[in-house]
Amino acid sequence: SYVLTQPPSVSVAPGQTASISCGGNNIGGKSVHWYQQRPGQAPVLVIYDDHDRPSGIPERFSGSNSGNTATLTISGVEAGDEADYFCHVSDLSTHHQIFGGGTRLTVL
Amino acid sequence: QVQLVQSGAEVKKPGASVKVSCKASGYTFTSYDVNWVRQATGQGLEWMGWMNTKTGNTNYVEKFQGRVTMTRDTSMNTAYLELTSLRSDDTAIYYCARRYSSGWYDVFDSWGQGTQVTVSS
Numbered sequence: 001s002y003v004l005t006q007p008p009s010v011s012v013a014p015g016q017t018a019s020i021s022c023g024g025n026n027i028g029g030k031s032v033h034w035y036q037q038r039p040g041q042a043p044v045l046v047i048y049d050d051h052d053r054p055s056g057i058p059e060r061f062s063g064s065n066s067g068n069t070a071t072l073t074i075s076g077v078e079a080g081d082e083a084d085y086f087c088h089v090s091d092l093s094t095h096h097q098i099f100g101g102g103t104r105l106t107v108l
Numbered sequence: 109q110v111q112l113v114q115s116g117a118e119v120k121k122p123g124a125s126v127k128v129s130c131k132a133s134g135y136t137f138t139s140y141d142v143n144w145v146r147q148a149t150g151q152g153l154e155w156m157g158w159m160n161t162k163t164g165n166t167n168y169v170e171k172f173q174g175r176v177t178m179t180r181d182t183s184m185n186t187a188y189l190e191l192t193s194l195r196s197d198d199t200a201i202y203y204c205a206r207r208y209s210s211g212w213y214d215v216f217d218s219w220g221q222g223t224q225v226t227v228s229s
Contacts, residue, residue, distance in 0.1 A: 031213035
C-alpha cells in the first residue's frame with residue numbers, strides 16, 4: 001500500500017519560513033492536499049491539489065509537488081501557525097485515502 | 109456556510125457498540141460523499157471508509173470490515189457511523205468529513221468538530 005512519510009517535527013522562529021515535506025513514491029504524479037490541525041480542533045484544509053489555497057487561507061501558505069516529495073511552505077510564520085500538519089493523497093480508482101503521519105510545527 | 113455537526117462524546121464498555129451522527133447543513137447533502145476518519149490521542153489521522161450519500165453504497169477499510177457500518181438519513185441530512193465490538197484501542201476522536209471529488213483528486217473540504225469515543229471498563 002502507498003505510504004506517505006512526514007518528519008515528526010519542524011521548528012521555526014517567528015517571521016521565518018517553515019517547510020514541511022511529504023515523501024511518497026512518485027508523489028509528483030498525484031494530487032496532494034494539506035490540513036492544519038490546531039490543538040483540540042478538527043483538521044482544516046489549507047492547500048489542495050498541490051498548491052491551491054481554499055478561500056480564507058492566507059497567501060503565506062503555499063505548496064509544491066515534484067518527484068518523490070511534496071512540500072508545504074509557510075512564510076512569515078506566526079505563533080498561530082503552531083499546529084500539526086498532515087498531507088493527504090487518494091487512490092481515485094477506489095476512493096481510498098492515505099494520510100501522512102503528521103508534522104508538529106513549533107514556533108520558537 | 110457548509111457545516112458538519114457531530115453528536116456528543118460517548119463512553120462505552122468493551123464489547124459494546126457506538127453510533128455517531130454527523131448532521132450536514134449549508135449544501136445539498138446527497139451531492140457529496142461522507143468519509144469517516146479517526147484519531148487516537150497524540151496520533152495521526154486514520155481513514156475508516158466512505159459512504160455515497162445518494163445511493164447509500166459504502167466502502168470500508170479492510171481493518172474495520174465486519175465491525176463498521178456507515179448509513180445515512182437523507183430526510184435529516186445526517187450520516188451515521190456505527191462501530192461494534194468496541195475495544196480499548198478504539199478510543200479516539202471520530203470525525204466525519206465531506207469529500208469533494210474533482211475527477212482528478214478527492215479532498216476533504218469540510219470536517220465535523222469530532223466526537224470523542226472512550227472505551228473503558
